[in-house]
Amino acid sequence: MxxxxxxxxxxxxxxxxxxxxxxxxxxxxxxxxxxxxxxxxxxxxxxxxxxxxxxxxxxGFIDSHVHLVPDGGWNEETPNEERKNAALVCEGVSNARELLKAGVVACRDLGSYKGYALGIRDAVKKGLLEGPEIMACGRAVCARGGHGYEIGYEVNGANEMRGAVRQVVKDGADVVKIMASGGVNSPGPEPGPCELTKEEIWCAVETAHAWGRKAGVHAHGNTAIRRCVEAGVDSVEHGVFMTEDIMDMMAEMGTFLVPTLCAPYYAVTEGLKREPDNPDHAKSREVLKRHRDVLKRCAEKGVKIAMGTDAGCPFNPFREAAYEMVLMVEAGLTPGQALDAATRGGAGLLGLDSLxxxxxxxxxxxxxxxxxxxxxxxxxxxxxxxxxxxxxxxxx
Ligand SMILES: [Zn+2]
Missing domain, CATH: 2.30.40.10 (Urease, subunit C, domain 1)
Structure with missing residues (x-):
């Protein structure tokens, strides 16, 4: 035809x-x-x-950071586990559809409840669903009790890390997601404290690469970002407390930044409106400017940028995925740079040669x-x- x-x-x-x-x-x-x-x-x-x-x-746009199946509170509404899980999968399918409406033709899921995004990916691939092409990590990997444990495997020590990454690959992951730091507001010695040891991070990256998968890391704090970049991760997600020396290292090593400006944006605008007393949202407001400056400096230094929204996180709507590009321009990128991050940048990071x-x-x-x-x-x-x-x- x-x-x-x-x-x-x-x-x-x-x-x-x-x-x-x-x-x-x-x-x-x-x-x-x-x-x-x-x-x-x-x-x-x-x-x-x-x-x-x-x-x-x-x-078509590429959203390099989404969570199609976050655990969206069905627990309270539905005590029946199977019923809840079925509803969550349907929610994930609906979210993928919303992305498509926003012009997103491919996305990378970086952590879904029970790894359900893997099955949604398969259904799209089989033609059962019309949706964006999905690359998914299934479950993320994090420290025991660490950031994102609700959607991840919890590990202690390098050996368990190796096992968890192998399990993620066995589950069918296209990419490995490591939760290296807490949130911007987590208690610890610095904002976005590092939750994994150097050895755990090196082991995670080494194992992912050995199995032919890229490694993307959630990292806010400086220590976490530094350890991850030194270990050779493929993308830093968020990167709020990154310093100039790390940007230089990323530019040299070809490490991507996926800033996800939508995440703090919606936390501040929507979150504060609905939950004015939640300290996490107030904290997000403080880091907004810092986050945008990091993106601008990275772009100036030639760090590779891919667009990702973190849609699926609180108040962060799939239907508005393209808004991330607007925020990127507000941060100081040209419209061309923002578009490139959402197209050729994402394709490079996801390894999607046809997009x-x-x-x-x-x-x-x-x-x-x-x-x-x-x-x-x-x-x-x-x-x-x-x-x-x-x-x-x-x-x-
Ligand atoms: Zn995320």
């Missing part, structure tokens, strides 16, 4: 950041064969012609926006249509 698309504007997100005006794009079985000026393309034939009208076309840009050989997975996102980044939220492997998604 050969489909020819005609449109007036496209940001390809290729290495040069090419913008095309009045283009024709041929896709065969969901893969791009070529993209040409409209006039040349009009001479070609295809089984189907699709007119994208006045839309601004960009590659991240619109070029020959890549998937015809793209979004149609109602305005020019390079001029006004808010336009990434105005998604008129989403195409997944050449097929228009029903967004109703």
């Amino acid at each position: 050969r489909t020819l698309y005609f449109g007036k504007w496209m940001y390809t997100a290729d290495e040069k950041g090419t913008v095309l005006k009045d283009f024709g794009m041929l896709a065969e079985d969901g893969r791009i064969v070529w993209i040409k000026p409209r006039q040349e393309a009009e001479e070609e034939t295809a089984d189907k012609v699709v007119t994208l009208g006045e839309s601004y076309v960009a590659p 991240g840009s619109l070029e020959a050989g890549k998937a015809a997975s793209f979004v149609c926006l109602s305005g020019n996102p390079l001029e006004e980044i808010e336009q990434v939220r105005n998604v008129e249509a989403v195409y997944l492997n050449g097929k228009k998604v029903n967004l109703e």
Whole structure:
């Protein structure tokens, strides 16, 4: 099946950041064969012609940090364990669908209750569900009683760490998620205290890599980030208390930063509105500026950036995933840099060769926006249509 698309504007997100005006794009079985000026393309034939009208076309977004199945309080509502679990899986499916509506064509789940995201990933892969392509870690790995233990395996010592990482891989994980630090407000010797020893972190990264999986770490505090980067992790998630020397090290080693600005943003705006006395939300407000400055400095220093929202965390909606790009621009990135983080950046981190840009050989997975996102980044939220492997998604 050969489909020819005609449109007036496209940001390809290729290495040069090419913008095309009045283009024709041929896709065969969901893969791009070529993209040409409209006039040349009009001479070609295809089984189907699709007119994208006045839309601004960009590659489908990649959200590199979500939690499709957080344990969202079904416990109190539903004492029956099986019923609760079934509802949680359905919630995860619905969340994946919301991401798709936001223009997200691939996501990385970094910790789900009982590892349920792995099964949702499989269902999408089998074609049972129309959803974004999912890369998932299943359960995260954390210190006993440490941050995220509700969605993770708890370990003590390097040997248990090795076992847990192997178990995660055995469970079917695409990526290994390590919880290296507490939250910004956890008690300890520094903000975002390190909860794992150096040996545990080295062992986690070494084992993940030995089994061909990348390692992503939740790390807020300076000690945790430093230990993780030194150990060779592939991505630092959050990274709030990162210092310049660590940024230099990340730039040199090619370590990604996934800042997840949405996490503190929603904690501050929504959290404080609904739970004004919760000290965690007030703390998030204090770190907002620091967090944004870290992103800006990292970008200036050439650290690789991928967009991730942390959707699934309290008050952090899947449907608003693209808002992360708006926050990135508020932090000081250009709209082009934010778009690149959400497209080619994410594809690089997730290892998804067919996504991240619109070029020959890549998937015809793209979004149609109602305005020019390079001029006004808010336009990434105005998604008129989403195409997944050449097929228009029903967004109703
Ligand atoms: Zn997270």
